[in-house]
Amino acid sequence: MNTILTSARHEVLCTLRARVAMLLLVLFLGMVSLSSLIGWLTNTTVTRVYEKILADGLTTAPNPFAAVSALYYSRNSVIYVVLIGALMAIILGVQATLRDRQSGTSDLVLSRPVDTIHRLIGQFLGLGAVIAAVLAASTVISWASISIIMGAPLGFDTSVRLIAFATLSWSLMMIFALLGMLTGLYSRKETTALLVPFVIWSAIAFVLPQIGTAARPVALLNPVPALVAPGSASFDLIGAVTGPFTITEQFKRAASIVLRDDSVTGSPWLSILLLVAVLIAMTWIVVVTPRHTLRSGLNE
Amino acid sequence: MNSTWIVAEKELLDLRRDRLFAILIGFLAVATLISVAVASADFRNQLDAYNLYVANLANSGSTVTAAAPQLFPLKLLRGGIEYLEILGALFAIVLGYGTIAKEKHRGTLHLFLSRPVGRFAFAGGKMLGLSIVWLGVVAALTAVSLIAVVTIGHAPIQGIDVARLLIAGGFAWLYLVFWTALAVGLTALSTRLSTGLIVALVIWLAFVLIIPQIGDTMDPDNQVPGGLFATLQIQKADELAVLAQFSAFDGIRNGLEVSSVTKHFERLTFAFLGIKDQYNQQPLSLVWAAMLPYAITLTVATLAAVVFAALATTRRTLQRKQS
């Protein structure tokens, strides 16, 4: 227990001291804040467009934007988690495990009465705490900015949904943090340690969904999950096979439902279960790393 | 033989045996093949749906005829171009970073700098070598795309299509050299190597993924499912008249999109390959006339990145103590 807490605390400290990590955290928070600003700017403009149309007598229909859910302003955050959040988590994960191997401090750590599993769980929890703190801050920013846009504090149900979205985001980001930890443990070069999880991320975020749904890569930057074109049996079949592995699309699906995006229907539970299953599997793969791997040298 | 060419030649020899580089290029080629296969399967699905629709019409005794979906072979390459936009840029950054990082790590940099070489020999040689590498890669990917369209897509290719593909390949080469040069410069400037890589990746994230996505989000018509103007049943002429009064907002939105070099590359390749309907089957002269500003900006951006790499990669920056 002592090792877990010590390692977790140490990981938080090291992450917060690294300038690059701070750059990424600031970028993530900046983008979440900016997305609210963009939402507000667009909201104001669209309302003015509607008022102009109404004043010109071109329509008598009610303002369709008025019926949009408050959480609609948060939907861009879904894609920021998949893009910035996942990549930030990869970099933090790689640095967590590569740090000791690069500087040789792994020999100091492993000559202590330290259990490898405890050490790795501690690092995982430390990263988890940093990522949770960032998501907590981004949730507070979202809550405040949406409240300002709506002109009133968000209600209980909406607030709970924002927290649920943050929890989902944590799960996805931790999966990628673990992937980074894994390559940080096993790679012989720092470049490989950073690059391999990036390639895997791009395959999961772009290639697999394309095979399963025929969605093009840039279309996958949409916060709403890609859907299989109706009546295409071949994509139905491939989509069913690749679906469980496309965790970014599963995340987008669950997040869209949680954030009440009307274009996605159904239950989010299957997607949530898949994310949790992958998170548990990845944690297991990382913590069973053999002791000697933690101190294996680098070629760079 | 001058020292710039000696460096470039060494770079080519070095990369020939680089497994990581081979894996990255292989991944890009496979992704391109997959995207052509997926696009052609998608087209066949559309064709099947059309045939079913026509058969149903015939069975019901209708004489109405519907236009069949038309296959434009180069449109099958849209996914491949988008992979180049996103993953090609990412891999170009890694290649640029790796070329400086390996010299610093191995300590071979000091051996090089102890020789009587010119101010720009190192950076110039590196950029020359990497530009040749990207030329080879683009040529290979163009060949892969062409073969994939003909074999997987079962689409006939004409001479003009090859010309369009070669022009798009030229822009792809400029785009990839831009990202490599940027990464070379940033890695040379950073005292800690991984910082250079990560800063380059943050720029990639911002300009390749985030800014184009924000531009899309800010479109007023995208704010309401089904489109704002369609929901309000506004005619196209009225829509344009209304939007003309919000030109400042649209200017910001378009400005954001245009600030990304990726969008310039996308608009150029989509126009020349006819992926954008407006330019499909149009004569090349017309496409050139419309796309010249983007061609100029992409070229200038690439040149600027190469100059940045050359100026940043000095003896002083390269020998800074690593912390």
Next chain:
Amino acid sequence: MTTSAISTAALTRSFGAHQALADLTLDVPQGEVFGLLGHNGAGKTTTVNLLTTLLEPTAGDAMINGHSVKTDAAGVRQSIGYLPENVQFYDNLTLLENLRFFARLSGLRRPDARIRDVLTFLDFTGHDNQRVGTFSKGMRQRVGIAQAVLHAPAVLFLDEPTSGLDPEGVRTLRKTIVRLNHEFGMTIFMNTHLLSEVTKTCTSIGILNHGRLVHHDSMSNTLAAFPADESLEDIYFQLDSAAA
């Protein structure tokens, strides 16, 4: 009767076909300062890595303070301190943050008072909140000693401790080793290829040649067994070449 702090029995380690250490059988009594000599690649670092449980033996076993490196690695780790060659730390953390981390990993719950004592003992005060990344080689070496003795280990392992130090740093380190041994009764196992260091600090020595122990005796016996006008350097080369 003195008990062994370090005792090895046919300790062997191979890397593929290469045998880095062969049948090392050795006893170092408690309270000794033992110097392991050998040329580059003789197997010194492999020996320390095996005794500190960083490597697992291919055959044989070693007991450190009564704990087996094979069956009770956790017990061994509890009993030892270790200073690797060219020690590195977390450069972005301060001296205090680095030492707290290693102290807690060693099981100290509230380590600040102990850290202060150790830093005072090492005459290394006034740098608590300075980042280790700004430290000189000599300062880092003192941080290395501090982290190794925070939990008052019974046995201290030092791998080439004087490597890269200036003459002043070497002298300070030598004094520290002697004081740790005299004042706290710490057994010290030191790898080195500097013969002058061995003469000034060690009470017994061993010589490794191509992974085999070719000599092991007390310093006084070693010096007595050879003509009075021969330096330790001469003795080393005689033993080493005889083994080769």
